[in-house]
Amino acid sequence: MDAQRSYVAASAGTGASTDSVQLLRRWLLALLVLGLVGTVTELILLSHYEQPLQLVPVVLIALALVVVVWHVMRHQAASLHALQVVMALFVLAGFVGVVAHL
Numbered sequence: 001m002d003a004q005r006s007y008v009a010a011s012a013g014t015g016a017s018t019d020s021v022q023l024l025r026r027w028l029l030a031l032l033v034l035g036l037v038g039t040v041t042e043l044i045l046l047s048h049y050e051q052p053l054q055l056v057p058v059v060l061i062a063l064a065l066v067v068v069v070w071h072v073m074r075h076q077a078a079s080l081h082a083l084q085v086v087m088a089l090f091v092l093a094g095f096v097g098v099v100a101h102l
Contacts, residue, residue, distance in 0.1 A: 029071070029072065032068065033065065033068055036061050036064055036065055036068075039057070040057075040058060040061040043057060043058055043061075044058070053096075053100055056093050056097075060089055060090060063089075064087075064090070067079065067082045067083050067086050068083065070082070
């Protein structure tokens with residue numbers, strides 16, 4: 001909840017520190033998109049879609065890309081919250097993936 005308030009406060013404020021925070025956020029989103037595109041490309045090239053459980057990361061990545069585009073276009077608290085939920089789903093899917101690979 002505090003992150004949302006600081007996000008809104010940083011978006012509303014002006015000054016050099018706000019500009020650097022916004023720049024850092026843009027770079028982090030770009031890095032996230034690059035990582036997501038690279039990972040989904042690797043998963044597709046490895047045929048990581050043969051079983052239904054293997055589709056989970058591919059679907060999550062597609063969902064994450066949609067949410068990132070939504071967040072970049074709108075910069076709303078709802079899009080930020082959706083991005084946080086998708087990232088939490090990635091953590092949960094990571095645990096499931098570790099168990100599935102063991």
